[in-house]
Amino acid sequence: xxxxxxxxxxxxxxxxxxxxxxxxxEAVVRAAQLLADGGLVAIPTETVYGLAANALDADAIDRIxxxxxxxxxxxxxxxxxxxxxxxxxxxxxxxxxxxxxSCLWPGPVTVIVPRSPRIPDAVTAGGPTMALRCPEHPLxxxxxxxxxxxxxxxxxxxxxxxxxxxxxxxxxxLGNRVDLILDGGPCGRGIESTVVDCTTDPPRILRPxxxxxxxxxxALGGPVLDQVTAAANDASAPVRSPxxxxxxxxxxxxxxxxxAAAERVATLLQSGKRVAWLTAATADPxxxxxxxxxxxxxxxxxxxxxxxxxxxxxxxHAVDRRSLDAIIVDTPPDTDAWRAVADRLRRxxxx
Ligand code: TXA
Ligand code: MG
Numbered sequence: 001x002x003x004x005x006x007x008x009x010x011x012x013x014x015x016x017x018x019x020x021x022x023x024x025x026e027a028v029v030r031a032a033q034l035l036a037d038g039g040l041v042a043i044p045t046e047t048v049y050g051l052a053a054n055a056l057d058a059d060a061i062d063r064i065x066x067x068x069x070x071x072x073x074x075x076x077x078x079x080x081x082x083x084x085x086x087x088x089x090x091x092x093x094x095x096x097x098x099x100x101x102s103c104l105w106p107g108p109v110t111v112i113v114p115r116s117p118r119i120p121d122a123v124t125a126g127g128p129t130m131a132l133r134c135p136e137h138p139l140x141x142x143x144x145x146x147x148x149x150x151x152x153x154x155x156x157x158x159x160x161x162x163x164x165x166x167x168x169x170x171x172x173x174l175g176n177r178v179d180l181i182l183d184g185g186p187c188g189r190g191i192e193s194t195v196v197d198c199t200t201d202p203p204r205i206l207r208p209x210x211x212x213x214x215x216x217x218x219a220l221g222g223p224v225l226d227q228v229t230a231a232a233n234d235a236s237a238p239v240r241s242p243x244x245x246x247x248x249x250x251x252x253x254x255x256x257x258x259x260a261a262a263e264r265v266a267t268l269l270q271s272g273k274r275v276a277w278l279t280a281a282t283a284d285p286x287x288x289x290x291x292x293x294x295x296x297x298x299x300x301x302x303x304x305x306x307x308x309x310x311x312x313x314x315x316x317h318a319v320d321r322r323s324l325d326a327i328i329v330d331t332p333p334d335t336d337a338w339r340a341v342a343d344r345l346r347r348x349x350x351x
Contacts, residue, residue: 003176008167011044011139011182020142027182028139032146034179035060040067042156042170043143044184046136047108047193047210048163048313049170050079050153051178052143058120061152065122067177070159075125076152077110077133077193081144086132089116089150096198096220097132103219105134106141108193108210123152133193139184155192162251162320162348165190165313172317190310191340196224208340210309249313250348251320255327257349262286265328269295273325278315280308280330297322301330305337312341316348 009027013020020028031041035053038060043052051067053060055078065072080086083101087093090113097111115130124130135141144151155163157173164170167183194209196216203220204227205213216224253276258264261279268275274295280303281287291298299315302308319327329345332338 005171005176006042006178006181008171008181008183011184013139013184020139024139025142028143028146031143031180031182035143035147035149035151038063039179040064040177041143042164042167042174042178042181043140043151043153044137044167044182044187045079045140045153046187047189047191048165048187049156049167049181050140050151051156051170051174052079052151052153054147055079055123055150055152056118056120058122061120061122064152064154067174068154068157068159070154072122073125074159075127075131076123076154077131077195078119078123079140079144079151079153080132080134081141082106082134085144085150086111086113086134089118089132090114090130091116094198096196096201096203099221100196100198100203100216100219101134104211104215106136107134108136108189109133109216110193110195110207112195112197112199112206114199129197129199131195137184139182143182160250162249162313162316163192165310165317169313169317186310186314188310189306190312190314191344194340197227200225208343210306210340212336212339214336249344250350251316251327253320253324253327255316255329255345255348257331257345258328259331261328261330262290265290265296268326268328269293276319276322276324276327278319278327278329297324305332305341308332309341309344312344 011024011027041052043050053064092114110131110133112129115124156170165187167181189210194211195207197204202223204225265277276297278299278301280301282300332342
C-alpha cells in the first residue's frame with residue numbers, strides 16, 4: 001500500500017508573543033519525537049522550508065538524500081539553536097565565524113567551519129568542513145532546542161526543483177517522502193541563506209543570499225571575497241561549494257533574463273508562444289500594450305530587492321503551473337543589493 005501523504009500541522013506564532021500558542025508547542029513536541037525516532041520533518045525557516053532530520057543520525061541523513069533524490073556529493077547545512085551549540089560541534093571555531101555569527105545570528109547566513117567527527121560523513125559529503133546556520137525563525141530554533149540536537153536541513157524540495165516558500169510547495173514537491181510538515185506560513189526572506197567559507201583567509205562568499213557583502217564586511221571588520229564572481233570569470237577555478245551547480249532553483253518552464261524584455265516578449269508572441277513576463281515596470285506604456293495580448297501574463301514584481309526575493313519562488317511556482325512556453329524576467333540591476341536575486345535568476349535561466 002502506498003504511504004499516506006504527510007499531516008500538515010499549523011504552527012502559528014504571533015510576532016509580539018515571546019512564547020508560542022499551546023497548539024504550536026504541541027506540534028513542536030510531536031515533531032521533536034518524530035526526529036528523535038529518525039523521521040523527516042519539513043520546517044519553516046525565514047529563508048525557505050527545510051527538510052529536517054537529526055544531524056547526528058546517519059540513517060536519517062540517508063533518508064534526506066533519498067527523499068530529495070540528491071546527489072551524495074552535495075553536502076547539507078546543519079542547523080543549530082545558538083552559537084554555543086555551533087561551537088560545541090567544531091574542533092576549531094575560526095575567528096571569522098565568531099565575528100559573523102556574533103553579529104548576524106540568528107539569521108540567514110551559513111558559515112563553513114572544520115567538521116566535527118560526530119557528524120556523519122554523508123552530511124559533509126565526506127569533506128573536511130561542515131556548514132552551520134542558526135535560523136532567525138523562532139519555530140526552527142525552538143524545535144532544535146526541544147530535540148537537543150542539531151538538524152540537517154536542505155531545502156524541502158526534490159533535487160533540481162524550485163525551493164519551497166510555503167507548506168503547499170513542500171507537499172507538491174515531496175508528497176509522501178516526508179513524514180510531517182510544519183506550516184508556519186510563507187517564508188519572509190524567500191531565498192536561501194548566504195553561505196560564507198570561514199576556513200579561508202579572507203573568508204569567501206560561496207552562495208550570495210539575504211545577507212550581503214556590506215553586512216558581512218561590517219561584521220568581520222575586514223574584506224570578504226566573492227567566490228561566485230571569481231568562479232564565473234574562471235572556468236578552471238575549483239568548485240568550493242559542490243551544491244552550486246549552474247542549473248539549480250529552476251522552474252520547468254524555460255526562463256530567460258532579458259534587458260530588452262518588451263522586444264523579446266513581442267518576438268515570442270509573434271511566433272505564437274504563450275509567455276509570462278515578470279516585471280516591475282507595469283506602468284510602462286509598452287508593457288501595458290503587450291499586456292493586452294491574451295498570450296501574455298504580466299506578473300507585477302516589487303522594485304525593492306528584498307521584496308522581490310520574498311516573492312520570487314512563490315511567483316515562479318505559480319507561473320510554472322500554467323504550462324506556458326517561456327518565462328521572461330527583466331534583467332535585475334547590477335548592484336550588491338540585487339546580487340542574490342540575480343544569482344538565483346541566472347541559475348534558473350541555465351538550461
Ligand atoms: O536557507 C538555507 O540555507 C536553507 C534553509 C532550509 O536553511 N537550506 C538550504 O540547504 O538552502 P541546501 O541543501 O539546499 O543548500 C546547502 C548549500 C549547498 O549549496 C551546499 O553545497 C552548501 O550549502 N554546503 C553545505 N556544506 C558545505 C561545505 N562543507 N562546504 C561548502 N558548501 C557547503
Ligand atoms: Mg536547495
